Amino acid sequence: MNRILAAVAVVCLLATVALGLVYAGGHSPGSLDSAVAGGVAGLGRTTFDVLVLPTEPYVLLPAIAVVTGSCAYLRRWPDAALAVAGPAVAVGLNTWVLKPLFDRWKDGILVYPSGHTVSLVTVLAVLVLLARPKVLTAVLGVLLLCCAAIGMIGLGYHYLTDIVGGTFFGTAVVTGLRSVTPRRVPAPSAG
Template identity: 75%
Template sequence: MNRRILTVVALACALAALVLGLVFAGGRSPGALDSAAASGVSGLGHGLLDALVLPTEPYVLLPAIAVIAGICLYRRRRGDALLAVAGPAVAVALNTWVLKPLFDRWKDGTLVYPSGHTVSLVTVLVVLVLLARWKTAAVALGVVLLGCAAVGMIGLGYHYLTDIAGGTFFGTAVVTGLRAAVTPRRAPAPSDG
């Protein structure tokens, strides 16, 4: 992906996360969409919901990051290895220490917007999409994993659907923004005249 597209995606996703956060900032109660999503998954069993949340857990994501970075280093792609590690680390740190306190949305005594589970998962998935040769397959896998994790997080009461959407936007913004920052600019075309 070229630098301009990455920058536009990063800015659009950051803006979407900001707007969505402002709508639900300060602990406002869940909207109709959040309530509908919660009722839609309320009948699922606890075991299934636990399994669906599994891809968001650190004990799954940290080894995945290590494998991605290791493969990149083996292929002598240091910049890609750095993105694989820095993307999730920067996003999770900013989300935890800046965005959650800033938006101040609570659920069961915990700050929930944007969803940290989602930020963690999405940053790894976006890294995979950016680095994968088969982008369509990587996107399809990402959509399925994120959809399953969303059902699990909502069903277990971890997050509202809007928290997950905000986490998706923010995680995507950070990784694409970092990639844009290190992608070389195209050389200007030579002049014809």
């Protein structure tokens, strides 16, 4: 399992870099970015405001606290550490390393990879890795991410490519950390 997670982390990191290099130093959207923005434009400000809520710190920080607290209660210390470290490491690296490195701007703000997306995806990735059933959690996470993406694009926060880059990077950090996190292996049954 650790090798699979490490491979996912490497592929997602490479995808983040590849996409970032395509748009590095840019100020304008690509054709896909423009098409998607045009496609969601008619939904309305209130809809966008609601859709973007899952990316806000006042939603994500309590979610991190609940996951961390639940893991601590169950004495799953490596899982509790992942719930805190995944988002913290990803947001820190994204803000202070990747955004300045790729230098993609929108309305005077660095936008690639999307910090809103990195924040949301890291929390969702932690949930997928820790929760059961994983498939249901993953499907709900993807739906939530798609809704948030529509909101971010509609409000003009990000281009679609910023969101895709943020998704890759958030996934890379959490799966990478999980691949090196020690986990308790259940003892074989004695009976």
